[in-house]
Amino acid sequence: MTAITPDPASLTTPRRPAWATARAARRAAAKAVSAVGVLLAAASLAWFAQILIPGDRATAILNMRNGKQQNYTATQLAPVRHEFGFDHPLVSQWLHYLGGFFKGDLGTSYTQYQPVTKVIGAQIVPSLVLTVSALVVAWVLALAVSLLTVKRGRVLEGLGSVFEAFTASLPHYWVGVILLVVLAVKVPLFPVISGSGASGLVLPVLTLAIPLSGFLGQVIRDELDKVLDQPFVTTARTRGMSDTAVRLRHALRHAVLPAVTLSGWALGALVSGAVIVENIYGRPGIGMVLNTAVSTRDVPTVAGVVVVVAAVYVAANLLVDLAYTAIDPRLRAS
Known part of the structure; x- marks a missing residue:
């Protein structure tokens, strides 16, 4: 009696169907896009929430630097506004922030002067x-x-x-x-x-x-x-x-x-x-x-x-x- 040798190809693990791989790739891409969207939305909401709080950011920064609460003139506040870009429209400030976000740059701390x-x-x-x-x-x-x-x-x-x-x-x-x-x-x-x-x-x-x-x-x-x-x-x-x-x-x-x-x-x-x-x-x-x-x-x-x-x-x-x-x-x- 002749022994029947199984085809080696039949012993290999079946390949994953191409449609399954494509579906997994689409799902991963959708998750990645969703994750970026969540992070962008969270960053934007936090940014605008802080911006819209009553009070002046330049004044707060100078108070922190000087260690005391006081009022400042427009001339005293101007250098700080220019340093941090407060003299630009809010939309421009926000877009600048998002541009840095995509580069992994979340901006510079107003009080610690570090990234x-x-x-x-x-x-x-x-x-x-x-x-x-x-x-x-x-x-x-x-x-x-x-x-x-x-x-x-x-x-x-x-x-x-x-x-x-x-x-x-x-x-x-x-x-x-x-x-x-x-x-x-x-x-x-x-x-x-x-x-x-x-x-x-x-x-x-x-x-x-x-x-x-x-x-x-x-x-x-x-x-x-x-x-x-x-x-x-x-x-x-x-x-x-x-x-x-x-x-x-x-x-x-x-x-x-x-x-x-x-x-x-x-x-x-x-x-x-x-x-x-x-x-x-x-x-x-x-x-x-x-x-x-x-x-x-x-x-x-x-x-x-x-x-x-x-x-x-x-x-x-x-x-x-x-x-x-x-x-x-x-x-x-x-």
């Missing part, structure tokens, strides 16, 4: 460390409460639901003040002024993570409750798998998908919340930069911070798309 990218770049890392740490802690808390209370009896389910609803309703500034008074003043376990040390990171992280954990926990709870009633879970139990194994190996993957989708929004919200938290704890970051910039009407810096926050939103949602695809095999197949 805005340098001013923000020096403070963005502490803020990202804070927000990413808070997101991780929020997920750990949300998963722990959901896994330990969903379908564990009426009492535990009730306690879990109340805990999640309560924490989700807490404002960041309230949580921050309570933690600061209790764990830094009454019981001095942590420093009052966070600084940049590891011990100073604990309270700011908890301040951001606790409210978010309640919100994520509510979403995970609803989905986990539905998933645990699905036939594939019943089948896994009949095969002798323990309740813990069923929850971790089968139910959890499906239950977290809606919460993963919301994580992009959550990370952006945490960056916004970090502005408040950094000021409460005296922690370095873009929150302190924004607070100073708003008080001194440093328009380029304010707009730059808004662009950074918008960029975090965009990047976070892109990462969520990738994570969603990794978790859900159906999306990988498509």
Whole structure:
């Protein structure tokens, strides 16, 4: 009998159809255009919002330089107006700003006389460390409460639901003040002024993570409750798998998908919340930069911070798309 040797070509992985590649390219291009549009809109809104605030920018700059509030003559203000281009029409100033935006130039700080990218770049890392740490802690808390209370009896389910609803309703500034008074003043376990040390990171992280954990926990709870009633879970139990194994190996993957989708929004919200938290704890970051910039009407810096926050939103949602695809095999197949 003659052995039949399979054609090597038949053993290769099928090529991805050309239409699928084209569709993926169009989708990527659409996302890129959308991201640029979001950043442009955010920068423009922040720029115009600061411009339209009552008061004179040149006066604010001179007051900052001189360290005191006073009135100035038109002759005294003229050099400052010329230096920063305030003597041009608003539309020209805005177009000049957008031109720099496309070159990666967000302008020069009115008060620090440095490129805005340098001013923000020096403070963005502490803020990202804070927000990413808070997101991780929020997920750990949300998963722990959901896994330990969903379908564990009426009492535990009730306690879990109340805990999640309560924490989700807490404002960041309230949580921050309570933690600061209790764990830094009454019981001095942590420093009052966070600084940049590891011990100073604990309270700011908890301040951001606790409210978010309640919100994520509510979403995970609803989905986990539905998933645990699905036939594939019943089948896994009949095969002798323990309740813990069923929850971790089968139910959890499906239950977290809606919460993963919301994580992009959550990370952006945490960056916004970090502005408040950094000021409460005296922690370095873009929150302190924004607070100073708003008080001194440093328009380029304010707009730059808004662009950074918008960029975090965009990047976070892109990462969520990738994570969603990794978790859900159906999306990988498509």
